[in-house]
Amino acid sequence: MTVLVEKPVSAPAASANRTLLAVHALNVSFAVGTGRHQKINHVVKNVSLELSAGRCLAIVGESGSGKSVTARTLVGLPGRNAIIEATRLEVANRNALTLSERLWRQVRGKDIGFILQDALVSLDPLRPVGKEIEEALRLHGWGNAASRRRKAIELLDSVGVPQPEMRSRQRPDELSGGLRQRALIASAIALDPALVIADEPTTALDVTVQAQVLDLLAAMKARGTGIILISHDLSVVSRLADDVAVMRGGAIVEQGPVREVLGNPQHEYTRALLDAVPSAHTKGTPLTKEGRSGIIATSDRARRVRAANAGPVLEARGLGKSYDGPDGVRRKVVHDVSFNLAAGETLGIVGESGSGKSTTAKLAPDTGEVLLDGQPWSSLSTSQRRPRRRRVTVVYQDPLSSFDPRWNAERILVDALDHRDFSTAQTRSNRVAELAGQVGLQVEHLEKHPLQLSGGQRQRLAIARALAPEPEVIVLDEAVSALDVSVQAQVLDLLTNLQAQLGLSYLFISHDLGVIHHMSDRVLVMKDGKAVEQGTADQIFNEPAHPYTQELLASLPRLEITENTTRSINA
Amino acid sequence: MSILETRETTLETDPDQASRPRRDRHIFTGLRSLGTRLLSAVGVIWAAATFTFLIQSLLPGDRATLLLNQLNGQIQERTAAELAPINEKYGFTDPLIVQYFRFLGDLATGNLGTSYQLHKPVIEVIGDQIAPTIVLTFTSLLIAWAICIVVIVGTAKRNRFFSSVASGLEALAAGLPQYWLGVILLVVFALNLGLFPVVGGTGIGGLLLPALTLGIPLAGFLGQVIRTEFESGMDQPFALTARMRGMGDTGVRLRHVLRHSVLPGITLSGWALGSLFSAAVIAESIFTRPGLGKVLVTAVNSRDLPVVCGIVILVAVIYVVANLLVDVAYTLIDPRLKTS
Known part of the structure; x- marks a missing residue:
């Protein structure tokens, strides 16, 4: 042949x-x-x-x-x-x-x-x-x-x-x-x-x-x-x-x-x-020149989070999820996945399409349970969960479809605020300005509609909306996957700075091993709905134990960098 | 053996093992969905039949009196003695529920009752006149599809001027009332130009104008939905890929994009087939064409309830059959629907 x-x-x-x-x-x-x-x-x-x-x-x-x-x-x-x-x-x-x-x-x-x-x-x-x-x-x-x-x-x-x-x-x-x-x-x-x-x-x-x-x-x-x-x-x-x-x-x-x-x-x-x-x-260093100057003083909350160093903010125990297929056969897409997410930490979930990583991050399993600050989360009814809903927010890959196209950026952010905390128009507009500042959006961007914003600006807006209720955990579901590499770098730097500043915990989902390695403290590798390996980022990437992780890393095309390469930021 | 082959097979499940039980399951789900569809079709017809039965029995006015008056062409009160044999014959004095089940039983054996006016079984009255109406309905549908496909393949995403003129004409055509269009066509082509007979027979010459009367507005409707799909289809990557392998513009339009764009038109056709049936009444009376339209008008005017109800049930059957055909056409055009 x-x-x-x-x-x-x-x-x-x-x-x-x-x-x-x-x-x-x-x-x-x-x-x-x-x-x-x-x-x-x-x-x-x-x-x-x-x-x-x-x-x-x-x-x-x-x-x-x-x-x-x-x-x-x-x-x-x-x-x-x-x-x-x-x-x-x-x-x-x-x-x-x-x-x-x-x-x-x-x-x-x-x-x-x-x-x-x-x-x-x-x-x-x-x-x-x-x-x-x-x-x-x-x-x-x-x-x-x-x-x-x-x-x-x-x-x-x-x-x-x-x-x-x-x-x-x-x-x-x-x-x-x-x-x-x-x-x-x-x-x-x-x-x-x-x-x-x-x-x-x-x-x-x-x-x-x-x-x-x-x-x-x-x-x-x-x-x-x-x-x-x-x-x-x-x-x-x-x-x-x-x-x-x-x-x-x-x-x-x-x-x-x-x-x-x-x-x-x-x-x-x-x-x-x-x-x-x-x-x-690039781990531990900003990806853009602007990224370095972006770190603002650490907030009180971040300091408290670090000082307390208490138990995990999010705890998943034996998550399982099944769906009915079109042929009427029930398929299990997530099997017995457990992980902890500590305060101020990033847990990367990596896997190929169909591996069940997004389903896991929905935190809504059929079996097993999710605890938030040691309190039940996934087992709550919708109405019980509502007051606590603000503590976990989500940013998706394609923010455009998650915005009302007829609203401008300001209205999108106002809508995300709890109107009991911000009861007057003045407090609301102050908070919106603060959020926009945190994610690097200009005042003129607030006037614009999602379609008029660039991909990077839209993702910043989505992050600002996720920050609005002052969450403890943000789920980032392929949040930078659709962005160009330089815009992706800006958004990743922004996320890193926000985490340092606000003491946030990230559940970071991506198929991109480079992004995962750069961002995560710890990594969970998924295949066919199962967690095949879990460990610190360096463990997973330098000494992968599971054959699948090894295969994944072997197929990753690496940028060949010769000795005379100079990384302008590190230099 | 390719170097890459071995690697792929480790990721794929062996198709010989995987496909066989899957095929059986497909046949099973296919049969089940066919069963569900047939069951819901029977449900729709049953609902239409029940509705017509209730109208027949609950409308004000005594049915026996109505029947007797129509027999003699008179309008007068009847005595109980006169009415008794009629009530006996038709069972009008039985409890409603008994009449209802008798009605359903007759319906199941194809007996729609007897026309008050023509003294013939309703099924025969309809059967005599249904052929020209069906011919007219299907010709109109074909004409509508032919017009809109020719116009869309010819103009969509081509020249900005022609495509906006064409889509403007589609909107105009969709808004034309059939009774107005019919009269205009009749005056221009039959009276003034003398190209067609004024009093239409059942031949080809008598068919064209009524079919255009119904087909042109429908072409406008179909054109509007198909054009949108067609234009977005022209921008799809698979259309670009087809060009990249050396296919010409017309080839891309006919062989790739058209098939993708007709689906909403097919859905609309299910509705159109039923609606054309009722619009045929208008066309038939403008062009003095034989057909069910005339039967329906006469029956309504003379309160010939069994005939009216028979036609209502027939229209329900046509809607149901049309929608079954739409489902079949759908899976033929988009085979993905069979599996998902």
Whole structure:
């Protein structure tokens, strides 16, 4: 059985160094609005790239940096109303500046394969994955129906999908995340394109699955395929790419071999980006420059919490939770999970999707019990719990859906206050101003509606709302997972400072091992609803005892940092 | 063997072992949900039947008098002696509960009673006239779908001008009253242009104008819900992926996005099928077309209660059947619904 699709005889090995992509001074702008109100947005500015066969070029940047638009311009699909200018734009030996839509369609899929993130929505959710691969073949007139069918199964096999015949008849929602991402890759490389563009190919995947997909891309590269990897994740880039271009605000700020750029970054932005990645190295230090100055005097409460050093503020004993499946079968999603959370401490809960970490953190088990300050919590009725509800608050991954979109930030915060404690408009507005100050929101932000705020500001607002009732415990459920790395760094610094200042306890849930290591005092590793390992962060990350923890840590792509790396903050 | 294969199998449960009991369970849950649906369908029809029975028996006025007057075309008080044989024949003097169960028993055997006016079994009265109405209803539904799919695939997310004109026309069409549209179509195409017969028969020529009368407003309704879905479908990543593999715009629209966008239209069609049935009354009278509409109007005017009730039950049956069809269409279009 072949590891990958066999190369056609016409592509000799000697062509290993041929240039697949040559871009000089590419500018992409979008016309917004019509007539007098028309505005031109410059999204990509003066970008030059080059790629030859068997190499991988990574384009790194945060959301809005123009990296995806650049990638889509390379296949002639930058979006509506795009204006493209370049002194040279050669893709797969064609002048892309003069290609008609009809000719573009011959290039796409045949000479260039494109892989998007999250195959659950990037493959047609209503069709079997085999049909999608067959479609890629059919569009370029490959074979007949029967031979396409055979080829699709072969392709699934070559990307490492077991039982390809059966899998080809299944829809994306019937496949696991890793299998459907492989099927998406199979549909993109069906005609063995010389150039593959992968736009965040592993972003939606769990870390062990991510490692498998990266291995697959590396195998393609080894066979001579040129890969353009678009990513915000520097550790993924360092694992696969040969060259890297760092983009910010539509322009490339730094470009060169991966080892040089990531190992010895010249540009300030690249350094800040590297520093912002939370990992073992960053533990106990702020991730941003601003983070250091953010620590305000420790409050009385924090001092009391530290002085008392009493028993755990939150105690979970043998939590279990079951749900009824669609087929009427009851499934246990959390089995017998116990943990303690001390005052002023952070307990990280880490695990892959479906491991039951969010269900655990809901603190509403069927069996077992949760104690808050030694008093019953989960066994209370809703009305009994209401007066104590304010002592545990939650921040979610996507705060947007937890806000009323028609309320502005100020109203959202006022709503979260207990009106018995803040009975006059004056006291309420003072408290709102205090909360906004604590999370670093400006007065003008309070006027705005959630949709008008940036991702980081929204998460700050969500944190302010969680702080409003002066809780003892905040559950942070993937609270930084949707943020760009530099914004994530700011929010993590903010959380650290708030904890020091207010003596809060965090139940910190994340799938990101780096974030967990950076934030947690102690860590709970979950798999299939069970707590497989529990211990201090350093124990878990340096001496993992359970095989699953070891596997998890092994699949984590690590940022390769050489000796000449300087961490600007520590330096 | 791929290097990666071994690793994946450790994470996946072996499908040969896992899928077999799952399949059995699917058949079981499938049968159970079919059973629930049929049961609720019977419930709806039973409720409609009970309602019509109560109307028949509780409306003011003596039914035997009504019946006798219609037989003779007179309006007068009747003596007890005159009424006795009628009451005897129809069992009007039996206790209500006995009449009710007799009614349900008759209904179960397909006996909807006898028309007061035509002296024929109701089932026969309806059976004679149902065919043209069903033809009209389904033609209208087909026309509505054809119009709105052509317009949406052609205009949605294309040219800003055309798509806003088209969605404006959809809103306008959805608001058109059928009685007005019918008259306009009749005057323009049949009287002025003479393209169609003024008095419609049951042929193709007589079918088109009434079907358009019902189909155009429905196309507007369907268009509004389908367009929204279609436009968001065009922005979905799978549509982008299809382009990335070399598919053209029309291909993406027809092969990928359309299927995703029709679901709300299918839901609406379940309602539309029943509503078209009642709207057919209007179209049939404007275009003097044979059909149930005319039967219903005559029956209501002459208080021919068994016929009115028979049609009410029939409409209930049509709603129920339409909604069962919608459920089937749903799982055919979106197979994910079968498993979830």
